[in-house]
Amino acid sequence: MKKGRIILIDDDRDHLRAASDWLTVNGFEVLSFDRADDAFKAIIDQPPDLVLTDLRMPGVDGMTLLSSVVRKCPGLPVILLTAHGDVSLAVEALKRGGEDFIEKPYDAERLVGVLSKAIEKSRMSQEIGRLQRLVVQQDKEVGSIIGDSTAIRSLRQRIAALAQVDIDVLIIGETGTGKELVAQALHYQSHRAPAPFVAINCSALPESIFESEVFGHVKGAFTGALSERQGKFEHATGGTIFLDEIEAMPLPFQAKILRVLQERVVERLGENRLRPVDVRIVAAAKTDLSAEIAAGRFREDLFYRLASVDVRIPPVRERAEDIEQLFRHFASLAARRYGRPEPQVPPSLVVRLLQQEWRGNVREVKARAERFALGLDEEQPQQSAFSIEAPLPERVSHYEARLILAALGINHGNTAQTAADLGIPVRTLNEKIKRYGLRYSGET
Structure with missing residues (x-):
């Protein structure tokens, strides 16, 4: 299996041939060019996993090529090969979006390591981006406008x-x-x-x-x-x-x-x-x-x-027939997000929900449903992880853990804001999170 596809550019044809052979032996697919403008056309036509280019070349140099790649193919890693006296110029290239630079003459094994690491990092970034787009798409699907009322x-x-x-x-x-x-x-x-x-x-x-x-x-x-x-x-x-x-x-x-x-x-x-x-x-x-x-x-x-x-x-008060559906929807989402069992909404709670004013509208319904899914609502069915015979400190700890998890959810995993809301130092909150083994699965 190839480690990655690389486009290599250097006007020194002897070095170009030697580097290409070495990288090919080490599992890379290499496409070589001695002119940056020709290489750029190939990059646009079929973007590689990485671009490895000499910095100083006649015509279009490595810095110009870097700028073009950053503009046309954002996220594509570019590594520059530099002479010893060009370090300051290479540092400037990093500021403009370059991934790394390697001084000539370089250690051949180190070159392989640097390229492998850069490609792995790029692929990981692409995968994270793919997952984030998937989450956004899922959010759009579950975040549709809920309700069957005429309004x-x-x-x-x-x-x-x-x-x-x-x-x-x-x-x-x-x-x-x-x-x-x-x-x-x-x-x-x-x-x-x-x-x-x-x-x-x-x-x-x-x-x-x-x-x-x-x-x-x-x-x-x-x-x-x-x-x-x-x-x-x-x-x-x-x-x-x-x-x-x-x-x-x-x-x-x-x-x-x-x-x-x-x-x-x-x-x-x-x-x-x-x-x-x-x-x-x-x-x-x-x-x-x-x-x-x-x-x-x-x-x-x-x-x-x-x-x-x-x-x-x-407003919610004008679409009362949607309240139960909204509540169940948000409670179910919260239960899945926090790894809780699917909540069962008792009829007595539905009656109380229909009697509320809901001045905060759907946002208030959502907050109430999430508290219910986390077991913080007074009408939550008794599915507690501890028995009534458990020692008081154990029951207090269990309740404290649920409060912390709920606050983390409200603040999307932001521990600083959660600590402020709970009125405790961040260090204390982190200690409690560790002690209780809490994990906010909604964090990215």
Whole structure:
């Protein structure tokens, strides 16, 4: 079995032949070139597992080739061969995306080791990426809009219809109703699905960096701007921009967003050039914005530009027939995530669920269901891992372990935030996690 496919470039044909023979003997498939431009065509045509190139060559040199590979084949490892006096140049190459460099003359065995390690690392990175994409896809499948009520069926039909029309949309719904989920559904059911879905929380982005983050900046635009930076609108080209909590956007930036909506161009901070962007804009607000307009906190012209088409999400209290289904769905997901048995929801709990106000809407239902799946709900059937006759310290420890696991789940495995929520030092939390043998399976 071949260790990997390598493209080798060096204008020194004697070294090219010797290195190619040595790597072939050691199990690599090698394609050799004495010109970087010819090699680059082969790389684009059929990307190898690794590129090994001399740094100094006539015509297109190794540094130029590196830049082209990083731009066209991100993630493809490039290792440079350098002379002793080129170490500083090789270090610069690493900053530009090179994987490693080897000084000539080199130890032949070390060369094999470095290449093998780089290919293994690259393959592992690709596998992690594949698994992450699989998780995202699974999340999309399990994160569908749950419910069979008339209101939810109408919502799904409206999303399906609007997804096929390339028009900006305003989503209106209370906190926790699933506005971002609706925005994602509009994106993934449209022809823009292969392109990025980029979410911007307008209330969480500080005014001081808003323009730079959203529209990008050029080198030297402000102190610390050491290089050009693409903004979120440019990054989302071909896809969808989701402006969450649009009502919290500062007035000065509302005018800039209105210009993007009208002209489909952005201007990076510190630049006079207009850059066209092909994006669909989906905005979300907690209310219909009339109060914000009346108070002078939201531009009326921006509202009318956004609200040509709107999607209104019903609160949970208006879709009571969906509550049991939502609760069972989230409880089942949580049980699988944490390795717990499938929870049985008793009728008495269903009655209590239907009597709740659910001011936090679906988000609150989800949190309650996860607590139930972890055995932290007062109506959870008694399937405890300890008996009532167990010593009190054992029962206390068991309960403490469940609380910690639940907090880890809420914070997606973030131990610092979990410790803060529980009111204990991080070191103490880590000791308890080790003592109880806890493992948060949702971590990546």
